Amino acid sequence: MPSEVRLINDRLTRKTHGQLECFPYHSGFIGKRKVVVAVTGVGVTNGAMVATLFAHHFKPSELVVSGTGSRFNPRIRTGDTLISKKTIHHAAGSLTDDGMVYRKVRGPLPGQMTHWAYPPDKELFRLAKAAVSSYEPEPVTVEGETYTPKVMPGVVSASDLFGVSDAKIADMKAKLNPDLMEMESAAIAQVCHQLGVPHVVFRAGSNRTQSDPGAAYRKLGQTAAAAAARWTIHFVEFLGNQSSR
Template structure:
């Protein structure tokens, strides 16, 4: 019993130490970090900046300025999880933002969604991380390098930011998808809060889409979100991933991507800018 008491006390002491260490390590500044994977996505946000100023950190270009009354810092992560994690870490270390927002496109895996629709990521997960044993039991949890504990499979978005996005999107004028005839679809843009999964692959396979739906309940798939979410989760920085669909991640994904990417990028950027103005 005494040994159990000592172990319990040690556990709570370590938990307190980790919480204290987090508080000591990351002291945020009154600025919001905005990220996007592609130059075009980031350019849409930069166009709205008041008094933009360029800051280069280890070769990565960051742009500071204001959107409304909010100080922001904007950067392009580049494609893929490593690039996304690196840029996020540099932004957090150099600028100490209070929160991170990501704007970008994704492939839709929810059959009820089409290009142009938006998924507010209530949670994100790595779909290509794990270890398969001889018993075929996958381990999908990453490990926190700070606490040495397993991370959750799904990284939750900051609740306050998510609720703000759900409220603000009702006031944003989103673009419908252009039709082949040259008109615009009369179907309203659908916005949902759901699950976004991340992997270092461009998905263009109905079979993979079915797998992502079955294994993760995924509504969209992309290549950066969970990496950003993991960095923020481990440093306890609020984050939110916004994704607008450019395709349905099926066999026609490459064609749809080229056609619908501009509209999807604008819809995502519009929402993120509106969220910042509403902070």
């Protein structure tokens, strides 16, 4: 969503803009790192299209996902940002009377199977955890309560479902136990795995996971988007300082 990159674009120095096929982007520097920032649009297909096109064209040293997700785990508060330690397709497999049966499927090459879950690049994940100690989140106020959001490792799931039923929530909890649910990162992670692009996923919690999240997302999504963007800016600056040593 545009709200998820607004603060990132505002931080760019030596900013330029362009368009790759039908997708606009901004480029410039955050700290010592040159970056390209694009909005994917909503859903796994949009996420996969942008990730593939931009990775192929720009040949990035790493791909960073910054955005929001509904709070599946009640310990996550609005504005808490997860460093995804595993990003899961929660609609990959067979839907049975007993819920989802998750399974690998045929990939593009003979004998190659694609998984329903993808870990981040090990070094980026390590660096992200190391960057937490030097990060100072901005306080947020939600439902009359002011607090400082946290940044922590967690599990993110994704599919083209914006809202999910109580039965789906129970099935996901029993079989996957994710912390956040959203709509793009699993596809982007799969693209990065397939193309050999190091990646890491950052998602901040917005509304709780529910069947009809529209009003709650409109109320809380901006807070979550800003929290994820601030953390992403810090991480990119941290990354630049590490690579210059």
